[in-house]
Each structure stands twice: as structure tokens, then as C-alpha cells.
Amino acid sequence: MKIDAVDFFYLSMPEVTLEGDGSQDALLVRIASGGHVGWGECEASPLTSIAAAICPRSHGACQAVLDSVLGQRLDDIADIPRIARLVGRNSLDLLQADHTWSGIEIALWDLLGRRLSEPVYRLLSAPSAFPKLPYASLLFGDTPAATLAKGRAMRARNFRAVKFGWGPFGQSSASEDRDQLAAAREGLGPDGIMLIDAGAIWVDDLEAARRRLAALEEFRAHWLEEPFVSGALDAYHALSREACSVRLAAGEGSHNPFMARHLIDHGAVGFIQIDTGRIGGIGPAREIADYAVKRGVTFVNHTFTSHLALSASMQPYAGLESHELCEFPAEPKALAFEITSNHLMPGSDGSLRLADAPGLGMTVDPRTIARYLVDVEIRAKGKTLYRTPSVMR
Amino acid sequence: MKIDAVDFFYLSMPEVTLEGDGSQDALLVRIASGGHVGWGECEASPLTSIAAAICPRSHGACQAVLDSVLGQRLDDIADIPRIARLVGRNSLDLLQADHTWSGIEIALWDLLGRRLSEPVYRLLSAPSAFPKLPYASLLFGDTPAATLAKGRAMRARNFRAVKFGWGPFGQSSASEDRDQLAAAREGLGPDGIMLIDAGAIWVDDLEAARRRLAALEEFRAHWLEEPFVSGALDAYHALSREACSVRLAAGEGSHNPFMARHLIDHGAVGFIQIDTGRIGGIGPAREIADYAVKRGVTFVNHTFTSHLALSASMQPYAGLESHELCEFPAEPKALAFEITSNHLMPGSDGSLRLADAPGLGMTVDPRTIARYLVDVEIRAKGKTLYRTPSVMR
Numbered sequence: 001m002k003i004d005a006v007d008f009f010y011l012s013m014p015e016v017t018l019e020g021d022g023s024q025d026a027l028l029v030r031i032a033s034g035g036h037v038g039w040g041e042c043e044a045s046p047l048t049s050i051a052a053a054i055c056p057r058s059h060g061a062c063q064a065v066l067d068s069v070l071g072q073r074l075d076d077i078a079d080i081p082r083i084a085r086l087v088g089r090n091s092l093d094l095l096q097a098d099h100t101w102s103g104i105e106i107a108l109w110d111l112l113g114r115r116l117s118e119p120v121y122r123l124l125s126a127p128s129a130f131p132k133l134p135y136a137s138l139l140f141g142d143t144p145a146a147t148l149a150k151g152r153a154m155r156a157r158n159f160r161a162v163k164f165g166w167g168p169f170g171q172s173s174a175s176e177d178r179d180q181l182a183a184a185r186e187g188l189g190p191d192g193i194m195l196i197d198a199g200a201i202w203v204d205d206l207e208a209a210r211r212r213l214a215a216l217e218e219f220r221a222h223w224l225e226e227p228f229v230s231g232a233l234d235a236y237h238a239l240s241r242e243a244c245s246v247r248l249a250a251g252e253g254s255h256n257p258f259m260a261r262h263l264i265d266h267g268a269v270g271f272i273q274i275d276t277g278r279i280g281g282i283g284p285a286r287e288i289a290d291y292a293v294k295r296g297v298t299f300v301n302h303t304f305t306s307h308l309a310l311s312a313s314m315q316p317y318a319g320l321e322s323h324e325l326c327e328f329p330a331e332p333k334a335l336a337f338e339i340t341s342n343h344l345m346p347g348s349d350g351s352l353r354l355a356d357a358p359g360l361g362m363t364v365d366p367r368t369i370a371r372y373l374v375d376v377e378i379r380a381k382g383k384t385l386y387r388t389p390s391v392m393r
Numbered sequence: 394m395k396i397d398a399v400d401f402f403y404l405s406m407p408e409v410t411l412e413g414d415g416s417q418d419a420l421l422v423r424i425a426s427g428g429h430v431g432w433g434e435c436e437a438s439p440l441t442s443i444a445a446a447i448c449p450r451s452h453g454a455c456q457a458v459l460d461s462v463l464g465q466r467l468d469d470i471a472d473i474p475r476i477a478r479l480v481g482r483n484s485l486d487l488l489q490a491d492h493t494w495s496g497i498e499i500a501l502w503d504l505l506g507r508r509l510s511e512p513v514y515r516l517l518s519a520p521s522a523f524p525k526l527p528y529a530s531l532l533f534g535d536t537p538a539a540t541l542a543k544g545r546a547m548r549a550r551n552f553r554a555v556k557f558g559w560g561p562f563g564q565s566s567a568s569e570d571r572d573q574l575a576a577a578r579e580g581l582g583p584d585g586i587m588l589i590d591a592g593a594i595w596v597d598d599l600e601a602a603r604r605r606l607a608a609l610e611e612f613r614a615h616w617l618e619e620p621f622v623s624g625a626l627d628a629y630h631a632l633s634r635e636a637c638s639v640r641l642a643a644g645e646g647s648h649n650p651f652m653a654r655h656l657i658d659h660g661a662v663g664f665i666q667i668d669t670g671r672i673g674g675i676g677p678a679r680e681i682a683d684y685a686v687k688r689g690v691t692f693v694n695h696t697f698t699s700h701l702a703l704s705a706s707m708q709p710y711a712g713l714e715s716h717e718l719c720e721f722p723a724e725p726k727a728l729a730f731e732i733t734s735n736h737l738m739p740g741s742d743g744s745l746r747l748a749d750a751p752g753l754g755m756t757v758d759p760r761t762i763a764r765y766l767v768d769v770e771i772r773a774k775g776k777t778l779y780r781t782p783s784v785m786r
Contacts, residue, residue: 012774018453022486025451045451045487047773051444052489056767058418058438060411060559061592085596092593092622093415094438095648096445096489166453199454200485203478204651229485231651255488258597258624266659374449376773380440381405 001034003072006104007389008053010046011372013335020139020166020199022304023329023336028369029103031111033074038111039364041309041339042103043277044096049103051378052096054385062093065100077123080108081283098255098280105281106312106360113359119315120360124286126319131351132326133161135195137304139331140167144183151187154330158350161325162188165197165225170212178215185219193325197225200253204232209239216246223249223271230259236267249273252302257284257291264295273327275302276312285316292323299323305332306339311360314344318354326352338368366391394427396465399497400782401446403439404765406728413532413559413592415697416722416729421762422496424504426467431504432757434702434732435496436670437489442496444771445489447778455486458493470516473501474676491648491673498674499705499753506752512708513753517679519712524744525719526554528588530697532724533560537576544580547723551743554718555581558590558618563605571608578612586718590618593646597625602632609639616642616664623652629660642666645695650677650684657688666720668695669705678709685716692716698725699732704753707737711747719745731761759784 012025027046031038042049057063068086073079084105091097109120121129136159141147147164154162164184169177181196188194196216202208209227216224224246228235230253240248247270254260255278263269272292274285292299299320301313310329317323328346329336337343340362346352355361369391378386405418420439424431435442450456461479466472477498484490506513514522529552534540540557547555557577562570574589581587589609595601602620609617617639621628623646633641640663647653648671656662665685667678685692692713694706703722710716721739722729730736733755739745748754762784771779 010773012449016450016452018450018456020453022452022455025449043486045445045448045455045489047448047771047778048441048444048487048489051441051771052438055438055440056405056418057409057411059409059415060413062415062438063411088596088622092646093436094441095492096438096441099488203481229481229651231649231655233651233655253485256624258622258626262624262626262655262659266655374774377770378440378444378772379768379770380403381767385440 001074003031003033003070003074005032006066006069008050009369009391010050010374010376010388011335011369012374013333013372021333023332026305026336026339027103028339028364029107031104031107033111036111036115038107038114038359039308040103040106040110040312041277041306042099043275043305043309044099047376048096049100050376050386052094052100054378056381058093061090063090065091065097065104069104074108074112077112080105084280084283099278102277102279102281105283106276109282110359117358119354119356119358120282121315121318121354124315129318129354130321131353132314133324134326134328134346134352135159135161135163135193136330137163137327140164140169140180142168144179147180148183148187151184155189155192158346159330160350161193161195163195163197166199170198170201174211177212181215181219181221193222194220195223195225196221198227200226200229202227204228204235206235206238210242213243213246217244221246223247225249225273230254230263233262233266236263236269240268247271249300252278254279256280257287260288261291264291264297269297271298271300273300273302274316276316277309282312282315289317289320293320300325301327303327304329306336307343308340308360308362308364310344311354311362314354315360328352335372338365341365394467396424396426396463396467398425399459399462401443402762402784403443403767403769403781404728404762405767406726406765414726416725419698419729419732420496421732421757422500424497424500426504429504429508431500431507431752432701433496433499433503433705434670434699435492436668436698436702437492440769441489442493443769443779445487445493447771449774451486454483456483458484458490458497462497467501467505470505473498477673477676492671495670495672495674498676499669502675503752510751512747512749512751513675514708514711514747517708522711522747523714524746525707526717527719527721527739527745528552528554528556528586529723530556530720533557533562533573535561537572540573541576541580544577548582548585551739552723553743554586554588556588556590559592563591563594567604570605574608574612574614586615587613588616588618589614591620593619593622595620597621597628599628599631603635606636606639610637614639616640618642618666623647623656626655626659629656629662633661640664642693645671647672649673650680653681654684657684657690662690664691664693666693666695667709669709670702675705675708682710682713686713693718694720696720697722699729700736701733701753701755701757703737704747704755707747708753721745728765732757734758
């Protein structure tokens with residue numbers, strides 16, 4: 001069967017603030033092939049990713065992503081990496097292509113799963129999906145008191161593991177950061193799993209990261225996430241050697257599997273965090289899950305938006321029993337939560353399970369799309385290259 | 394003084410073919426500040442790069458590039474890396490931002506050079522610009538006979554060094570590639586410097602590259618460029634160890650300095666090729682030139698479009714006497730050649746010199762812009778975010 005249509009839906013909250021909250025807008029991808037439909041989500045700038053999908057070509061290796069997707073055969077799962085290679089070749093010089101393609105790739109898995117009546121993880125050869133330990137993913141409070149309250153609230157919601165990130169952390173003094181860490185630990189209680197996300201704030205400044213190590217170890221952070229930007233492998237490696245109990249986590253910035261491998265091999269991270277909506281989709285994420293096993297590193301999903309993206313991010317390592325932690329966006333904006341009419345919620349035992357349902361197992365709610373849909377029009381060379389489609393078909 | 398205006402001009406040939414010729418369109422950037430104007434060029438998909446410049450923000454670390462540029466102070470050269478850090482932080486999750494920013498950064502250097510009446514290389518502390526040995530950068534002919542004729546034609550045009558790339562090379566058998574290499578060598582004569590560009594055709598397939606090594610050494614290729622994609626560091630490293638006389642060249646895909654450093658440190662390339670229109674502009678390119686010196690690797694510019702881009706690509710290593718080779722687009726499309734009314738042409742001794750003139754020393758021709766200008770309009774959230782500007786101001 002052929003890929004008949006690929007539609008992009010750009011959703012946005014009425015107001016988008018400057019806080020580090022990636023759930024304020026979304027780019028959904030809907031694919032139609034042979035009477036079936038699949039959905040995916042790019043974790044990316046929506047307008048820029050749409051432009052990469054439909055832009056006029058610059059030359060043979062700088063073509064719009066859709067030029068390598070529309071009309072392609074989609075008969076079985078081997079077609080997905082085949083189309084990925086085509087996109088990789090034809091969009092080699094189009095930087096944003098990796099982000100655009102990621103959402104498409106996810107939608108192709110969802111579609112094939114629905115057509116074959118199998119959950120995606122089973123198409124990836126995992127006989128069943130092991131329960132994960134969800135960690136509530138939060139922004140730091142503006143003050144230590146606010147952080148403490150957030151930690152307590154999450155324990156009250158039955159989360160044993162909580163991640164605090166971004167906000168003021170890393171931007172003022174090491175002593176103020178220590179106060180935040182103390183508050184986080186107090187909020188979580190002594191048995192809570194505390195994860196800290198510096199949001200790449202120190203870029204590649206090893207010394208700035210070093211100054212926080214003692215407090216991170218004192219308050220028993222399980223990991224320090226993204227002290228540096230994805231490319232700063234030398235700084236990762238050096239910091240990793242100096243840390244005692246805290247291990248480094250990174251990988252969300254990987255827009256291809258090579259970057260994730262380098263963080264493991266040359267950056268010496270202990271946790272590799274992969275966003276299927278950026279790395280090229282579910283196939284490349286699965287490749288990194290396998291690589292992590294081989295290298296003795298723990299795979300973790302990265303996701304901060306909808307439960308569609310959450311499901312996609314969990315499929316690649318659903319079959320890895322001992323890779324247990326799982327990012328769970330605990331305070332998403334209404335838009336992100338309402339994208340699906342069903343949700344992946346932790347059970348009474350605190351663990352999170354993928355449904356044994358076809359594809360990604362999630363139902364996209366067209367009313368949500370209609371409510372938050374952004375009206376976009378892109379014209380070039382005398383043609384309308386993109387206009388926001390209708391969600392009804 | 395403040396940055397008052399940043400305008401993007403998307404130019405295109407009437408027809409854009411699928412050949413690997415990056416001179417078929419262009420994205421020019423014009424910046425105005427305090428009565429001065431500077432010009433730069435992104436080596437990137439024009440429409441996608443414009444979208445990254447003006448897109449609605451997704452969150453604090455996924456903002457449009459111009460949000461960190463417009464209104465910024467531009468008093469001296471230290472402002473350029475300062476604005477670069479701002480873009481890096483505010484557009485961390487916007488993949489295309491690196492390509493968009495590259496053209497802006499180049500325009501900032503051009504503007505400051507004009508304001509201070511100094512060539513950019515002198516602002517970079519090079520007292521003078523050493524002559525370079527330009528190599529004619531060509532696509533392989535469709536047949537060995539066509540390649541042979543191209544080689545002869547370039548020798549007749551006084552080019553001692555010629556690079557053949559893309560086209561059929563690497564896509565058929567090793568034996569057919571050998572015929573192409575034999576023809577290239579015959580066309581260049583025994584004393585010609587022969588450079589071969591595989592255009593990343595083997596992705597990360599070490600074995601495919603290996604099968605061509607013997608012929609590359611037999612016909613004395615000076616370098617083999619991009620056997621693999623930029624991220625395939627392990628494959629680069631392995632191939633580099635197996636090669637005897639031929640050295641590896643790569644780096645044009647680097648969209649930040651980290652990637653270039655990794656190709657040197659982990660990929661073991663002998664030549665690092667930097668496109669200022671992709672890596673983040675002239676500052677990061679200069680950083681890699683310094684790093685190459687430290688690591689005993691040769692820096693080479695990468696450029697395949699206009700003489701504005703050629704000048705920008707030469708500034709970062711103008712002061713390095715022994716890093717002599719220089720890419721010269723020998724068969725650009727009319728659009729690319731006509732972007733500037735003056736040109737950097739090899740002298741009668743065959744060498745290429747940057748002019749001792751303010752900024753990049755190039756004069757952009759508004760008639761060319763008017764002739765090739767693409768009409769673009771981008772609307773979102775009820776606003777016109779971009780409309781092709783007038784070149785007159």
C-alpha cells in the first residue's frame with residue numbers, strides 16, 4: 001500500500017510563555033495509507049518543522065522531507081527504515097529534517113500497528129511491555145519553598161521518583177542551587193528518587209558544573225541531567241570521572257543515533273535519554289536502547305508533551321525489564337493532556353504500563369485539535385505550499 | 394549601536410534540478426545597524442531557515458532566532474559571540490537555528506568590518522591574508538570521458554588542484570568508480586592535485602568505502618572527502634587507520650564547533666572542512682582553525698555558492714600560511730556568481746587572495762537580488778510573520 005497523505009497539525013496554547021515548558025505547543029502528524037490512519041508527534045518548533053516538510057528543494061541532497069515520503073510503499077515494518085534512509089539521503093543538508101521526520105516515523109509505526117492489530121512494542125520484537133517506574137517531571141520552583149511544596153505534592157500523588165529541572169537552577173550561585181537541592185530532598189523525603197536537570201545551562205563550562213557536585217551528592221541526586229549541551233562530550237567525560245555517587249544523564253538533544261552513541265562512548269553518561277520525537281522516531285530510539293544494553297548504560301525515555309508522545313517514547317524500551325525509570329510529564333498544559341482522549345496513568349502500585357492495544361494505543365481527540373489549531377499559510381514561488389488542513393477527513 | 398533590521402532574501406534559479414549543485418538557490422541576510430549595512434549568506438534551505446528566524450516561540454529554549462538578535466547592541470566584535478550565546482540558549486531546541494544564525498553572524502562581521510574600515514580577517518587578528526591555492530570544485534561527469542574532459546578544462550583554466558564529487562561516484566561498482574578515478578587523474582595530468590568527494594554516499598558503511606581505497610591510492614587522490622555522514626565517527630576512524638597515502642576530509646556538515654572537533658579527535662580526519670554558512674559563522678570557524686593547528690590537522694574552507702560566501706569562508710584561516718588549499722566553486726550557476734558585482738578570482742600565478750578591503754570586501758548587487766528573488770509569505774496566528782522584503786531601502 002502507498003502513503004497517500006501526510007498532514008501536519010500545529011496546536012498552541014493561546015499564550016506561550018518563556019518558561020522551559022515544552023508542552024505549550026505541539027506538532028501532530030497524521031498519515032493515511034490504504035484506509036488506515038496513524039498519528040505521530042514531533043518534539044520541535046512546529047512552524048519550522050512544517051517548512052522542512054514542504055520547502056522548495058535547493059538541490060538533490062536538500063529536498064523537502066515529504067518529497068521522500070509521499071507515494072512511498074508501506075507494506076511492512078522494513079519499509080520504515082527504507083524510507084528513513086531515503087529522507088537521510090535526500091534531506092542530508094536540511095538540518096530541521098530530523099525533527100520533521102521523527103513525527104512522521106512515529107505515525108508510520110502507529111499506522112502499521114493498527115493495520116496489523118499489534119502494539120508497536122510487539123512489532124519491535126518485545127513479547128510484552130514491562131511496567132516502568134514513572135518519574136514526575138517538573139520545573140524547579142522559583143524559590144526553594146516552592147520546590148519543597150512541589151516535591152511533597154508529587155509524593156502525595158504517589159510518585160516515588162521526581163525530576164526537578166530548569167527554572168532558576170544553575171543560573172545563580174552554587175549556594176542558592178544547594179538550597180534548591182536541599183528543598184527538593186526535603187520535599188521528596190529520604191526514600192524518594194531525586195533527579196536533577198540542569199537544562200544545559202552551563203553549555204560546556206566544566207568548572208560551573210563541578211561547583212554543584214558536592215551538593216548533588218550530599219542530597220543524593222540519582223542523576224544530574226544535561227549539565228552541558230549535547231555536543232560537549234569532553235566536559236561530560238571529565239565531569240563523569242569526578243562524580244562519585246551521582247551519574248550523568250543526557251541525550252534528549254540527539255537528532256540522530258550517532259549523537260546518542262557518542263554521549264555513551266565519549267561522554268561516559270550513565271543514562272541515555274532519548275526523545276523519539278527528535279532522534280528520528282521509534283526505530284533509531286530502539287537502536288539506542290539496544291546499544292545502551294550492550295554498553296551497560298541505562299535507557300530512559302525523554303518526553304514532556306502529550307500521552308501520544310509518551311506512548312511513542314516508551315515503545316522502544318518496553319521490553320527492557322531492568323531499564324525501569326520512565327519520564328512522565330506531571331504538569332502538562334491542558335493542550336498536551338487533551339491531545340489524546342485516553343491516557344497512560346500510573347496504577348495504584350505506582351507503576352506505568354503500555355496498553356496491549358494496536359499501534360501506540362492512543363486515541364487522538366479531534367475536538368482538541370480543532371480547539372488549539374493554529375492557522376498557518378506558507379506561500380512561495382507563486383504556490384501555496386502549506387495551509388492548515390481540516391482535522392475532518 | 395543597536396541592530397535595527399535583519400532582512401532575508403531568498404534567491405533561486407528558475408529551475409532547481411536534483412543534481413548535487415548547491416549554487417541553485419541562496420539565502421542572503423542583510424543587517425542594518427547605526428547607518429551601516431552588512432551582508433551574509435546561509436548555506437541552508439532558504440524557506441526553512443527563514444521559518445527558524447521568525448517562528449512563534451514554543452517555550453523559553455525554543456525561540457525564533459531573530460528574538461535574540463533584533464535590538465541587541467553591536468558596539469564591537471565581542472558582541473558577536475555574546476549574541477551567539479544568547480541564540481544558543483534561546484534556540485537550544487530549534488534545530489534549524491544553527492543554519493539561520495550562520496548567515497546572520499557573517500553579516501555582523503561584515504557590518505563591523507565596514508564600520509571599522511578593516512577586513513574581517515584583521516578583526517580576527519590576522520595581520521595579513523596569505524594567498525591560497527584554490528581548487529576547482531566540480532561534480533563528477535556522468536561518464537569517465539566527461540570527467541576527463543572536465544579535468545582538462547580546469548587545467549586549461551590554470552587550476553592545479555581539482556575536486557570531483559557527487560554525481561555517479563560511489564553509487565555503482567568499485568570498478569566503475571575506478572574508471573572515474575583513472576579518468577580524473579588523466580584529465581589532471583600527473584602533477585595535478587586530485588581531490589575526491591564521495592558526498593556521504595556510504596552513510597556509515599565502512600566496507601563500501603574500503604572497496605575504493607586501492608584505486609584512490611593508485612591514482613593518488615590527495616584526500617577522500619565525506620565517505621560517511623558527519624556523525625559516523627567510528628567509520629571515519631577505522632577507514633583513516635587503513636588508508637596509506639590518502640587522507641580523509643570532512644566537516645561541512647558541522648552545524649556547531651563540537652561536531653568539527655569530534656571529527657578531528659574521534660574521526661581522525663586529516664583535513665577539516667568548515668562552511669561558515671552552517672557552523673555558526675566566522676567566529677566558530679575561526680575557533681576550529683585554531684583547533685586544527687593545535688591538533689596538526691589542515692583547515693580548509695567549504696563553499697559552493699557565491700563569492701560572498703567564498704570570502705566569508707576564507708576569513709577564518711586567512712592568517713594560516715601553511716593551510717593553503719581553498720575550495721573555489723568553479724562552475725556555479727549564474728545566480729550564485731552574480732550575487733556580488735566583484736569577485737575573488739585566481740591571479741596569473743594561480744593563487745587566490747582576499748582583498749584588503751573593509752568587511753568581507755564584496756559588493757552585493759541589488760539587481761541580482763531583484764532578478765532571482767523568490768516571493769514568500771508566511772502567516773501564522775493571524776499575523777504575517779514574513780514577507781519577502783524589498784532590496785531597496
